Ligand code: SF4
């Protein structure tokens with residue numbers, strides 16, 4: 001592999017020092033074999049600028065904390081290799097979420113709100129008995145697992161045109177979470193309860209179908225399929241109501 005000298009243009013701004021305006025700061029670094037953006041940013045912080053702010057926990061595409069705009073596209077820094085990028089790399093924080101500083105954003109508040117709003121737990125009147133295994137068929141378990149793979153990175157929200165234009169838009173992660181509980185036969189909520197939450201312009205009707213969420217999800221969750229599932233169930237319920 002021919003050695004390259006990479007140039008990083010990194011967004012710098014600390015909301016705690018508003019007197020210093022936002023700017024792009026340039027750094028240079030020699031590329032090494034198999035270098036990820038996680039490795040590059042850590043080297044920049046250790047060797048050149050200890051004030052650089054960014055988030056990492058797992059380094060293995062599990063925690064979702066390292067999402068950022070990589071040359072304008074939301075993605076995970078720990079999963080992105082520099083060899084797949086040009087020599088000039090621009091790094092910006094994810095839009096939509098509250099900026100903590102530089103490349104660090106607070107996705108936690110947004111996802112906490114999601115969990116509260118969707119009541120993201122199994123609603124059942126049954127008393128839990130650890131001695132009895134509650135079985136379900138494999139395809140249903142697989143569908144729940146697919147939806148559960150969300151690592152709450154925020155890439156789908158940051159890349160969504162509607163979420164960038166209106167703060168109340170739920171976005172793909174939200175609708176994926178709703179679909180997860182609608183699929184689960186253990187959840188006894190009436191369908192209407194879900195639709196009260198998502199059956200609005202801030203929910204399923206706000207999506208304009210650009211499908212960036214589906215393209216950007218690092219876990220390759222079929223987000224457009226989940227949206228279609230929720231819409232289909234809503235239409236079925238509306239038709240049933242009309243028949244009565
Ligand atoms: Fe990230 Fe995908 Fe979850 Fe969206 S659905 S938050 S892109 S893992």
Ligand code: FES
Pocket residue numbers: 055056057058059060061062063064065066067076077078079
């Ligand atoms: Fe956990 Fe990248 S550091 S997903």
